[in-house]
Amino acid sequence: MKRMRILKYYLLPLCSLFVLLLYSNIMQAADLPKVIDKANCSQYKDLLIPAMYRAVESGDYIITPGNLNFKYKQNDKFIAASVKNEGKFDVTSDGDLISKSTGKYPENIYGYPFPKIDLKDPKAGEKIIYNFDFQRYRFMGSRENTRVMWVDKKGEERYAQGLDQRLYLNGRQPGQEIKNPEKLLYYQLQNVLDPMSVKGTNSMRYVYMDARPDTNYAYVPAIRRLRQTTSTTRSDPYMGSDAWLDTNYMWDGKDRNMNWKYAGEKTILVSFTSSNMLPVQELPDGRMTRVFPYSGTHPKLVP
Known part of the structure; x- marks a missing residue:
């Protein structure tokens, strides 16, 4: 294996x-x-x-x-902002995050959308996953070196490495907001830089706040073509591996596409x-x- x-x-x-x-x-x-x-x-x-x-x-x-x-916790500024969000947001029956005042996805949230969650609430699982998302969006942007390795008992068999770059348009600190007419959560650009056999393979992702499926583009240098791919390609094997793009950061998919349920707590x-x-x-x-x-x-x- x-x-x-x-x-x-x-x-x-x-x-x-x-x-x-x-x-x-x-x-x-x-x-x-x-x-x-x-x-x-x-x-x-x-x-x-x-x-x-x-x-x-x-x-x-x-x-x-x-x-x-x-002490393993978020910073004080993030926690203070989270407290101010209490009671402002909700999750619809379709699993979409909304502002109670407008009934629409909030333009920008800094802090946890749900600082206090009643674990008996049937929406507890959905609220937890949205909190999980926004603790990452607070970065506002990121540029990560990535390396995927295929490893057997003898060691590394092959690899692919490159860059994962993101610009978050929601979850930004006050005063750092960006004009967002397309109502995007974030942009993601991935570049494969090594080895030479797959160098130049790039993908671009637009993640929307609402129910619209992601817009994805891919460039494959072997065929010299840029093509639009479906949102379901996020669940396809990445570069022939056993992983897929929606497993980034443990979960990187669209929350409304899954059913979330609070199952309990466990020491691990x-x-x-x-x-x-x-x-x-x-x-x-x-x-x-x-x-x-x-x-x-x-x-x-x-x-």
Whole structure:
């Protein structure tokens, strides 16, 4: 069985550091062993997602539990803005986010749309996923190096790497709004830069606020053609891998296309790159760049 790993330089450190999320009175990180491996993983099966448990059970992964050295939360400005959103928004029967005052998708929301969610509310699952979206939209824009690898037990078989660039038109901080006559949530441009066999394969995505399906375009250098693709291509295998574009950021599809239900809470072990907060550097033009604590050289990709 071949496995696909995304963002090699981000994921490799994750294999060695797992932190207990949703602390309970029953289980704390201090109660866990220094190592969870194939010899003892059956005792901690309930703390691992099924795919990770299978990897540890087969001997492919070894987990070293730990604690975070910082408070895991959103920044104070984002939280304060979220509080002001209380009671302003709702979700329709079709799964669309709307402003209660207009009945339409809000032009711009900064903060969580639903800072307080009654878990008995039948719409709780939908409200949670919209909160999940807007904590990402607060970036306003992003430019990420990406690397998709096909890995078997002998190591890397092949790869594709490039750039994922986004401009968010909703979720922006006050004073940073952008004119948005097309009512878009965001633009996304993906460039494949390496290896040479697929270099120049590009895709452009327009994600709308309302029920309109995404507009997607793709350029394939092998045929020298730009073509419009359907919104369902987001669920097609990406570059021949076992993943698809809607799995970006864990979920990157249109929320109204899925049925969301709150199923309950559970204590699990989750992966972190570092037990310390990752530092950022502010560039002269106001952009922020993250400084990762991995060792080795990360290739700088320039389109």
